[in-house]
Amino acid sequence: MFRCAWCMRKIAENQPLYAINVKFAEGIDNSDREGEIVQIYLSSRKTSVPMIVTTADSEAKKNGQDGLFTLCSRECGDKMKKSLEKEMDTFKSFSDAE
Numbered sequence: 001m002f003r004c005a006w007c008m009r010k011i012a013e014n015q016p017l018y019a020i021n022v023k024f025a026e027g028i029d030n031s032d033r034e035g036e037i038v039q040i041y042l043s044s045r046k047t048s049v050p051m052i053v054t055t056a057d058s059e060a061k062k063n064g065q066d067g068l069f070t071l072c073s074r075e076c077g078d079k080m081k082k083s084l085e086k087e088m089d090t091f092k093s094f095s096d097a098e
């Protein structure tokens with residue numbers, strides 16, 4: 001069961017999922033937690049949000065993505081992206097998942 005990284009609502013399995021891929025900034029490494037859901041602190045929101053760590057052998061990792069935020073809607077995704085723009089110490093880049 002995934003949770004929306006913005007509003008923390010549970011996302012049902014039959015519900016369409018919106019996701020944002022992220023690449024960590026230099027020096028940030030969560031590779032010992034790959035495949036797990038970790039809590040990432042967002043200083044602009046003063047709270048931690050859940051993020052899935054990309055596994056080393058996944059297609060996403062080959063494309064240079066280190067993690068994935070799951071979101072319940074495009075609206076939450078847009079708010080999340082605005083917030084991520086303020087978190088450049090943690091994230092080098094981010095993009096909509098296909």
Ligand SMILES: [Zn+2]
Nearest residue numbers: 004007072076
């Ligand atoms: Zn949401």
